[in-house]
Amino acid sequence: MSKDKSNGSQFWNKIKRSQMLIPLAALLIMVIFNLIADPSFFAIKLGYSSAGYPVLSGYLMTILDCGSELAILAIGMTLVTAACGGQDISVGATIAVGGSVMLRVLCGGNSHPETMQAPIIVAFIVGALATMALGAFNGVLVAKFKIQPMVATLILFTAGRSIAAWVNNNELPIIKDVEFTYFGGFIPGIPIPTPFFIALGCGIIIFLVLKFTNLGLYTQAVGINESSSKLNGLNPDFIKFLSFVILGLCVAVAALIKVSRLSTINYSVIAKDIEMDAILAVALGGNKLSGGKFNMGASILGAYVIQFLTTTLYKFDVPSDALPAYKAIVVIALVVMSAPSVREKLQSIKKSLSSKKVSKEVA
Amino acid sequence: MNRENAVLEMHGISKSFPGVKALQNVDFTLCKGEIHALMGENGAGKSTLIKVLTGVYSKDEGEILMDGFDKPVMIHSPQDAQNVGISTVYQEITLCPNLSVAENMFIGRGKEVLTDWKKMNEDAGKILESLEIPAKPTQQLSSCSIAVQQMVAIARAVDMDCKVLILDEPTSSLDDLEVAKLFKLMRDLKARGVGIIFVTHFLDQVYEVCDKITVLRDGKLVGEYTIAELPRVLLVSKMLGKDLDDLSDIRSESQEYKGDGAGKAVFEAEGLVSDAGIKPFDFYINKGEVNGFTGLLGSGRSECVRAIFGADRVLGGTVKKDGKVIKIEKPIDAMKNGIAYLPEDRKRDGIVGDLSVRDNIILALQVLKGFFKPFTKAQASKFADEYIKLLDIKTASQDTPISALSGGNQQKVILARWLLTHPEYLILDEPTRGIDVGTKIDIQKLVLKLASEGMSVTFISSETDEMLRTCSRLVVMRDRKVVGQLTGDDLNQNMIMNTIAGGEDNE
Numbered sequence: 025m026s027k028d029k030s031n032g033s034q035f036w037n038k039i040k041r042s043q044m045l046i047p048l049a050a051l052l053i054m055v056i057f058n059l060i061a062d063p064s065f066f067a068i069k070l071g072y073s074s075a076g077y078p079v080l081s082g083y084l085m086t087i088l089d090c091g092s093e094l095a096i097l098a099i100g101m102t103l104v105t106a107a108c109g110g111q112d113i114s115v116g117a118t119i120a121v122g123g124s125v126m127l128r129v130l131c132g133g134n135s136h137p138e139t140m141q142a143p144i145i146v147a148f149i150v151g152a153l154a155t156m157a158l159g160a161f162n163g164v165l166v167a168k169f170k171i172q173p174m175v176a177t178l179i180l181f182t183a184g185r186s187i188a189a190w191v192n193n194n195e196l197p198i199i200k201d202v203e204f205t206y207f208g209g210f211i212p213g214i215p216i217p218t219p220f221f222i223a224l225g226c227g228i229i230i231f232l233v234l235k236f237t238n239l240g241l242y243t244q245a246v247g248i249n250e251s252s253s254k255l256n257g258l259n260p261d262f263i264k265f266l267s268f269v270i271l272g273l274c275v276a277v278a279a280l281i282k283v284s285r286l287s288t289i290n291y292s293v294i295a296k297d298i299e300m301d302a303i304l305a306v307a308l309g310g311n312k313l314s315g316g317k318f319n320m321g322a323s324i325l326g327a328y329v330i331q332f333l334t335t336t337l338y339k340f341d342v343p344s345d346a347l348p349a350y351k352a353i354v355v356i357a358l359v360v361m362s363a364p365s366v367r368e369k370l371q372s373i374k375k376s377l378s379s380k381k382v383s384k385e386v387a
Numbered sequence: 388m389n390r391e392n393a394v395l396e397m398h399g400i401s402k403s404f405p406g407v408k409a410l411q412n413v414d415f416t417l418c419k420g421e422i423h424a425l426m427g428e429n430g431a432g433k434s435t436l437i438k439v440l441t442g443v444y445s446k447d448e449g450e451i452l453m454d455g456f457d458k459p460v461m462i463h464s465p466q467d468a469q470n471v472g473i474s475t476v477y478q479e480i481t482l483c484p485n486l487s488v489a490e491n492m493f494i495g496r497g498k499e500v501l502t503d504w505k506k507m508n509e510d511a512g513k514i515l516e517s518l519e520i521p522a523k524p525t526q527q528l529s530s531c532s533i534a535v536q537q538m539v540a541i542a543r544a545v546d547m548d549c550k551v552l553i554l555d556e557p558t559s560s561l562d563d564l565e566v567a568k569l570f571k572l573m574r575d576l577k578a579r580g581v582g583i584i585f586v587t588h589f590l591d592q593v594y595e596v597c598d599k600i601t602v603l604r605d606g607k608l609v610g611e612y613t614i615a616e617l618p619r620v621l622l623v624s625k626m627l628g629k630d631l632d633d634l635s636d637i638r639s640e641s642q643e644y645k646g647d648g649a650g651k652a653v654f655e656a657e658g659l660v661s662d663a664g665i666k667p668f669d670f671y672i673n674k675g676e677v678n679g680f681t682g683l684l685g686s687g688r689s690e691c692v693r694a695i696f697g698a699d700r701v702l703g704g705t706v707k708k709d710g711k712v713i714k715i716e717k718p719i720d721a722m723k724n725g726i727a728y729l730p731e732d733r734k735r736d737g738i739v740g741d742l743s744v745r746d747n748i749i750l751a752l753q754v755l756k757g758f759f760k761p762f763t764k765a766q767a768s769k770f771a772d773e774y775i776k777l778l779d780i781k782t783a784s785q786d787t788p789i790s791a792l793s794g795g796n797q798q799k800v801i802l803a804r805w806l807l808t809h810p811e812y813l814i815l816d817e818p819t820r821g822i823d824v825g826t827k828i829d830i831q832k833l834v835l836k837l838a839s840e841g842m843s844v845t846f847i848s849s850e851t852d853e854m855l856r857t858c859s860r861l862v863v864m865r866d867r868k869v870v871g872q873l874t875g876d877d878l879n880q881n882m883i884m885n886t887i888a889g890g891e892d893n894e
Contacts, residue, residue, distance in 0.1 A: 238753060238761045241746060249739045255698055255730055256804075257719035257754040317741045 043310030043322040046361060047329045050308065050354075054332055058339075065339060073210060075202070080215040083335050088216070091331030092223035093278045097298065098305040098327040099230050100271030102318050103239075106247045107267040108166050109315030110173025111303045115275050117184020118158045119295035122279030124188040126151035127197040127289055130204070135197040144204060152276035158184070159272025163265035181299075189291040198288045208285030219281045226277060227324055234320060243267060247315035297348075301330050304355055392418045393454065394582040395440075395473075395551050400449035402435055404791075407783065409435040412449075413608045415601055417551060417582040419454070422573060424593045425586045427603035428626055428823035430781055430793040433586050436603070437555055440584075441468045441475045454550065474544035475553040482528055482540055488515070489524035492543045514542050518572055534561045541569070545576060552576060553584045556821055558592060570596045588821065589850075590619055604628055627825050652707075653843050654695070654726070654812055659704035661694035663687075666868040667704060670695065672812060672843045677834060679846045679854045682864030682887055688847050689731050690867070692814045696721045696728040722755055725811035729801055729818055731847075733794070737801045740790040744782050745771040747789045747800050752807045774803035779829070795822035802830070812843045819848055831857050851883055863887055 058065040068082040097115055104112050129150045132141030140147075158180055165176035180187075211218055234240045245253045246260045253260050278298075283289050307313055308329055309322030337350050360366055390396065395417040402410040410432045417423050427433050438444045440451065442462040450459035453471050462468050468475070482491045489511035493502075511524035520538045522531050528539065537557060544552055554573075558566050573583055573596060585597060593600065593614075600617055602609040602625045609625050617625075652671040660667040665687045672678055680688040693699045695706065697715040705712050708724055715721045721728070730736035739747055748771045749762055756762070762770070771785045778799040782792055789800055798818060805813060815834065819827040834844050834857050846857050854861060855878055863871040863886040871886045 236759070236761065238758050241742075241750070241753060241761070242758070244742060245739045245746075245750060248741050249735075251736050252730075252739050255696075255718050255728060255736050256751045257717070257722045259717070259719075 043319040044325065046310050047308050047322055047325045051325075051329050051332060054329075054336055058336060062339070065336070070215065075212065077210065077212045078215045079210050083339055085217060087328060087331045087335050088220045090219075090335070091328040092217070092219035093281045094298070094301050094305055094331055095223045095324045095327035096226050096274050096277050096281075097271075097302040098309075098323040099226060099320065100267075100274035101302045101306050102309070102311060102320055102323040103243055103267040104173065104271050105303075105306050105311060105313060106315055106318040107243045107264045108173045109247055109313075110166070111299075111306075111313065112159075112162060112177045112268065112271055113174055113299045113303075114158070114162065114177040114180035114184055115271070115278075115299045115302060116295040116297060117181050117188070118155050118272070118275045119279040119282055119298065120185050120188035120289070120291055121158060121191065122151045122155040122276045123283035123289050123294060124191040124291065125154040126280060127199065127283055128192050130199055131192075131197040135192065135195040136200075138200065140199060140201045140204065144207075148276065148280055151279060152273055155276040155279065156269050156272035159268040159270075159275070160265065163268030166268065167261040167264035185291050188289070192289075194291075196288055196290075200287070204284055205287055206284070208281045208283075222277060222281065223324075226274070230320060239266075240318075240320075244317050248317070301334075302327070305330050308355075390416055390418070393452075394419045395454070396452040397436075397440065398450050398452070400436065400439055400451075401447045402439055402444060403447060405783070407606075409606050410439070410446075411606050413603065413606070415608075416611070417584060419582055420577050420580045421599060422577055422583045422585055422597045424597040424600045425584055425603070426593065426600055426622065426626055427609075428795070428825045430605070430796070431603040431626070431823070432606040433603055434555070434793070435606075437475070437553055437584070437586065440551075441465055441473060441553065469549075472548070472550035473553065474549035474551070475555065476537070476540045476544050476557050477555045482536060482543075484527075484529035484536075486528060487524065488522045488526050488528055488531070488539055491528050491539055492524075492546065514546050515539075518542055518545070519568060534565045537561060538565070538569070541572065545572070549581060551582050551584065553586070555586045556588070557585075558587060558589060566592065588823065588827075590622070590824075593622075594619065602626055623824055626823070653709060655707040655710075656695060657705050657707075659691075659694050659706065660702050661690060661699040662702055663690040663693060663699040664867060665690045665694065668869040670862070670869075672845065674843055675838050675841045676860065677838045677844045677846055677858050678860040678862065679848070679858035680862045680864060681847075681851065681854055681883060686864040686887075687867035688864055689816050691862075691864070691869075692728065692816055692845060692847065696726055696814060698728065698730075719754065722751065722808065725809075726814065727751070727805035727808055727810035727812070728814045729798075729805055729816060731816040731820070733798055733801065733821075738789045738797050741788050743786045744775070744780070744789050744792070744800055745785040748774055748803045748807060751804045755808060770807055774807060778803055778806075778833075795826035798822055798830075799826065802833075806837075810842065812845075813837065814845045814847075816847045817849065818846070819850070819853060827853070851880055855880070855883075 065083050068080050068084055071079055071081050073079045101111065101115070104110070126147040129142050129147040130140045130144070131137050134141075162173075162177050162180065165171045165179075166173050169176075207218055207222070209218060210216075242253075242258055242263050245256070246258060246263045250260045253263075278295070282295055286294075303313075305327035306323050308326035309319060309324075311318045311323060333351060333354055334347070337347055338344075342350055393416050395415075397413070397415040400410050400413045400415070401408070413432065413436060415425075415436065425433050425436065435444065439446045440462065442464045445463060451462060453460045456471065460471050462471065462473075465475075483494065486494065489508045492511050492514065493507050508524040515522055515524065518538070518541075520535060520542060522535050522539060528536055531539065541554070541557065557569060561569060570592075573585070576583060585593070587593060597614055599611060599613055600622065601611045602622070604626060651673060653674050654670075654672050656668070656670040658667040659670065668691060670691070680691055682688050690699065694701055695715070697717050697720055701716060706715050707713065713720075713724050715724065715726075718728070739750065742750075745767050749767045752770070753762060768785060774780070775782065775785070780792075780799045780803065781796050789797055792800065802818065815830075818830050831853065834846055838844050846854065848854050858878075859874065861873045861878060861883065862869055863873060863883065865887055873882055873886065
């Protein structure tokens with residue numbers, strides 16, 4: 025019997041030590057809360073889109089939909105955080121630039137074309153080159169000029185949206201082609217939102233990259249001890265630079281989803297404050313914001329948990345102005361819970377409890 | 388208090404970490420005006436005992452009594468320790484490099500909200516002067532040498548009116564002159580009635596300055612002795628828990644290889660100079676040879692080997708391998724040419740703290756193998772297992788973060804990392820600093836064994852007798868310049884000292 029017990033506790037310990045604990049626990053709490061407050065939260069309805077295709081709708085679908093762009097950003101943000109020990113706060117603004125570039129390519133000279141002037145893939149590649157170039161800019165500032173990531177990315181955080189407006193001469197291009205809406209909406213015949221599949225694709229790619237290259241090991245080594253990494257033949261500057269370029273690519277994917285949703289762009293509002301959610305996703309995943317070891321799966325899960333929280337708050341009619349305040353309360357609780365000092369304290373409490381139990385058993 | 392005159396008594400202290408009993412029922416007593424050495428191998432529990440005493444760790448069992456308190460004192464944080472009069476200077480400098488010397492001495496101590504800068508600087512100046520520390524109060528700490536930073540840390544501790552002063556390896560980065568100054572300071576404090584706990588690996592220093600010795604082994608108390616009743620050989624055997632034939636073994640082993648340096652040079656350097664401020668130097672090493680760089684602290688020993696490895700920016704000179712010119716601009720170039728470098732500062736340049744022992748072992752070989760060719764977990768585990776066994780690395784598992792290991796075991800992991808790359812030329816910069824006698828002997832033996840298998844090794848150490856034991860040729864440095872080379876019969880303590888100091892035939 026004791027053997028079974030130890031096996032069970034081993035499994036439990038493994039979960040507890042894993043970084044997944046915090047995001048999973050947060051998810052569980054919110055699920056229970058919603059179950060009690062209003063189980064209809066979990067209802068998924070099969071409806072039909074205006075074009076007559078079947079689509080699933082409901083709060084869970086919203087989470088799957090909107091959480092996906094966050095998850096994609098969280099991938100890049102995790103790498104930047106791990107390698108540089110800091111965060112990129114310009115992703116919202118660079119999404120605007122990327123989206124603007126894509127629309128510009130699709131529209132050609134006219135801002136309201138009847139049909140797209142270029143294939144979507146070309147627009148995406150040009151947009152991605154633009155966001156990766158901006159990522160490279162941030163990367164050079166951080167890696168070469170040793171500027172703190174938040175300060176370095178503050179430049180594009182401030183300037184990005186103006187650049188985005190300038191790309192389209194401050195006009196609002198509109199794409200009428202229905203094909204373009206697939207990326208942020210539904211592919212005809214498939215009732216699950218497309219962003220989820222895109223995020224899944226990105227997740228699989230990063231999983232394969234981490235498995236078949238040394239990106240993970242190198243990034244963590246550089247983030248933990250730059251000087252030692254250098255003496256082991258690594259080029260820390262390049263690794264940091266690379267992490268920003270990868271984030272730039274993630275930004276492009278998120279930008280495609282964003283502009284596809286609207287078929288147009290609002291330079292000052294698009295992806296506003298998304299950087300904060302992306303950073304929170306990384307933190308919620310139990311990754312140290314000061315860099316070093318990371319767990320990509322936990323970050324991605326963290327992104328969906330953040331979206332779960334946002335959607336829950338919307339569901340209970342929290343006005344969107346007040347949303348950040350509510351979010352902050354929950355986030356503080358989560359982040360404090362995952363702080364090492366609190367964990368240690370909890371562990372010592374648990375230890376003293378179990379030792380009491382043992383002494384009772386002995387008695 | 389059980390003993391008269393005691394300022395600190397620790398009874399039955401126990402502390403465990405997951406999987407390790409770091410301390411088991413340890414007693415320790417410190418008297419007023421006594422310098423008490425705490426000795427033991429790595430992992431013996433010295434650091435843990437110190438950390439329990441200073442509130443970094445909380446003890447599982449036991450009590451701590453202090454003079455002037457009628458109840459056992461509760462120490463839960465370093466602040467508590469300071470409040471009851473326990474001050475600590477750690478091996479690694481724990482000050483703030485970007486603050487001034489005076490700020491570092493007074494930070495976190497005053498209860499006033501406002502700082503009287505002028506007074507603070509004046510006070511600091513007085514203390515520095517009285518202790519003869521060559522630093523200005525307003526100077527930024529990072530602009531001082533490591534040795535001076537260490538002394539500032541001591542000045543800070545001393546000034547806090549402590550009853551108990553803990554010096555944890557304070558001398559490991561000091562040269563002889565500075566050590567002498569520190570000892571003078573310690574004796575002054577002793578005369579004032581301060582109890583000093585002195586943790587060091589230098590046996591000479593123990594016998595020079597201490598009154599009593601407490602020996603720990605494997606987390607248990609071996610005993611407390613006065614200096615007179617414990618001769619050196621006995622002390623070492625108590626620390627190791629075995630007799631001391633090992634040391635003499637090594638000597639005879641190395642004897643065989645001395646004078647065997649007449650082979651062909653594997654690596655040669657000519658006029659090599661880096662941006663670290665050394666004068667251009669020539670250098671060669673033969674196959675299977677162990678040579679060393681010696682000189683005072685700051686004489687440029689490390690800078691020379693760093694230039695060979697490409698760790699600092701190389702400004703000029705040529706490096707040849709087997710007679711052919713090779714280009715080494717970055718560490719990776721050196722690694723590809725079969726050079727490995729174990730850096731001087733293990734914590735800053737060696738370990739990758741949060742990564743597992745396994746990842747730390749495979750890191751260099753993995754980088755050599757390339758970005759797109761990661762080892763499978765099975766391969767990595769095999770390598771790690773092999774070297775954990777070979778070097779007898781004490782770790783709970785391969786997955787343990789390296790930062791959780793003791794200093795000596797961390798060093799062995801770094802050594803394993805480089806041995807795994809099967810280098811032709813291994814550079815060891817202070818591989819034995821801050822680690823226990825047992826591991827030191829292991830490393831010296833290993834160096835000689837590797838050399839006998841044909842590896843060329845450069846061995847740098849602050850301890851001259853260690854160099855004499857292992858090296859067959861010594862390059863002597865003074866003021867960032869190579870000033871001589873010693874081989875054969877010239878390899879003795881006196882000759883080295885003469886060359887370092889600049890005897891008649893050198894200048």
